[in-house]
Amino acid sequence: MRILLFTGKGGVGKTAVSAASALRCAGLGKKTLVISTDSAHSLSDCFEQPLSNEVRRIAPRLYGKEINVYDEIKHNWGTIQNYLSIFLRSQGIDSAVSEELAVFPGMEELFSLMDLREYSAAESYDVVIVDCAPTAGTLRLLSFPDVIQWYMERFFPIERKLVKTVKPLAQRLWSVPLPDDEVYASFEDLYRRIEGIKEILTDTSLCSVRLIINPEKMVIQEARRAFTYLHLFGFGVDLVIVNRVIPDDVTDSYFSGWKKTQKERLREIGESFSPLPILTSRFFPHEVVGRTHLLRMADEIYGDRSPADVFCREEPVKISGSDGHYRLSLALPFTDKGDLDVWLRGEELVIKVRDQRRNLFLPRALAGLRLLGATFADGQLTVEFGGDEDAG
Ligand SMILES: Nc1ncnc2c1ncn2[C@@H]1O[C@H](COP(=O)(O)OP(=O)(O)OP(=O)(O)O)[C@@H](O)[C@H]1O
Ligand SMILES: [Mg+2]
Structure with missing residues (x-):
């Protein structure tokens, strides 16, 4: 199996490139799943088909899912969420708001990680493509297993013992409701499902991260930051995809300034990300929506290659x-x-x-x-x- 994570600054074309890559993989005979973790889902718009929290078939061998954090919580995390909203209500926060607050940022990412672990264990797909939230979200997503493991190992066992012994007393003294065994059991279950994810994500022959950029200064800067941090966490970044490059055959003088700047930026991109291979897609004269446009984009980016290849096996810094x-x-x-x-x-x-x-x-x-x-x-x-x- 291969897991491909596509990330980059907001609006650079992550969803379009993820969808195009997924369609190409399915076309090459691989059973492919494409997941969107961004709460502002646009994968369904891209495929012109409704998608939901359940895996749905999009095309032969191609499946899609848009993670809905509220549904996931109801199914997987109801006990913890109940506790959190009781806790928040005890602090004087009204119930509608406390339910909203019991969903903390990054949960979509957390659930998508759990999914990845299950799919990898079950070998359910040949390729799983994740259309990630903009870069900051991805970095959070990828540091999640480390952070949660750290808390769980240091804090959780002690806390649980403490609560067991002092709870009857503490409950009388404090107005704060303390978690009961069921809540702890849910936390433990969560932890078990997160364990091992880090190994999957940092296995560079299994999982590759791809940076999507546009040939623009600020976009490049953010991607360079991400490149460094991804390396630090031990993830295999194997490819840079530069999207929205104005093709040479555009000769309209309106774009001549843009073309000049893009040339300069492409040179900077080469220096910033070497030795990663750099693939490009042109700025199309239309939105990239629907099968025909997506396949054209995949051709443009990958040529004869498969998106599932490992494009670079460089040792991280x-x-x-x-x-x-x-x-x-x-x-x-x-x-x-x-x-x-x-x-x-x-x-x-x-x-x-x-x-x-x-x-x-x-x-x-x-x-x-x-x-x-x-x-x-x-x-x-x-x-x-x-x-x-x-x-x-
Ligand atoms: N190469 C391209 N040529 C023309 N239009 C493009 C190209 N790539 C993407 N688009 C269009 O740009 C818009 C934004 O693309 P997309 O939704 O894929 O970006 P994104 O990085 O996923 O954005 P977000 O950060 O909001 O999730 C879409 O309307 C898409 O069709
Ligand atoms: Mg998107």
């Missing part, structure tokens, strides 16, 4: 260390030490190999530090960071 001293390492195969140059520029680490440049956006922990030195051995570049920039 690794960062180790703590307390203001960090080591960043990345693989640079086929490089000679003499051809290599490394320096800091603002929040970026610039790595130059002969006439090729790679600009790596640094995560927050490293961005304010000084570059202490760099070593290169066995195809591996290691860069040391430490000390406050101000202190130096």
Whole structure:
């Protein structure tokens, strides 16, 4: 099975590209499911077919689902939600609002993760494509398993014991309703369903993340940030898709400024995301809706290739260390030490190999530090960071 996650800034074409990729996979004979986690669903508009929280058939071998967080909660998480709304009501929040509040941000993402785990265990599909919420949501989605595991391991067992022993007393003293065993059982069930998701998502031959961008400054900037953080979490980003590129055969003078800027941005994209392959789709003279347009978009992006391929198997950037001293390492195969140059520029680490440049956006922990030195051995570049920039 392959899991493909498509993410990018709002409006860049994630849903269109996800739908086009899914249609192409199904056309290649793969049983394909496309899921949308964004609460502003537009997958159904794209396919011109209604979709719902239940898996529905869209075309031969193609299935779709739009995650509805309220339905999912009713089915899977009723007990916890009940508790949360009783708790919120006890705090003086009226019942309609408390029901709304018991759905916290990121739940769609959480449910889609649980789905992925089930589909992967059951081998129900050859390809599962996830049309993710805009980038920030995806990063949250992908850090979820780590965050929840952390809480569960440290807090949950102690808390449960504590509540068992002190509950009769505490309940008399506090006005806050304490969770009962049923609520805890639901939490444990949730935890069991989340366990193992991280392994699935970071198995790069199983799961690939794809960045969708437009050749525009702010879109590229957000994607570079995402690229760095995805690497940090250990996810396999294997492809950049640049959507809405104005084709050469457009000669209208109205677009000449745009074409010039896009050329420049495409060069920046090459430097920012190398060694990832970069595929492009033209700016069509119409919306990308319906089978014909979606298939044309898939042809444009993938040519003869299958969206389910692994497009790049590069080792993610690794960062180790703590307390203001960090080591960043990345693989640079086929490089000679003499051809290599490394320096800091603002929040970026610039790595130059002969006439090729790679600009790596640094995560927050490293961005304010000084570059202490760099070593290169066995195809591996290691860069040391430490000390406050101000202190130096
Ligand atoms: N290459 C293209 N040429 C022309 N129109 C396009 C292209 N790609 C996408 N569109 C159109 O742009 C609009 C936005 O695309 P889409 O909904 O796929 O973006 P999105 O990234 O999913 O947005 P959101 O962040 O809101 O989910 C749609 O109307 C779509 O048909
Ligand atoms: Mg969308």
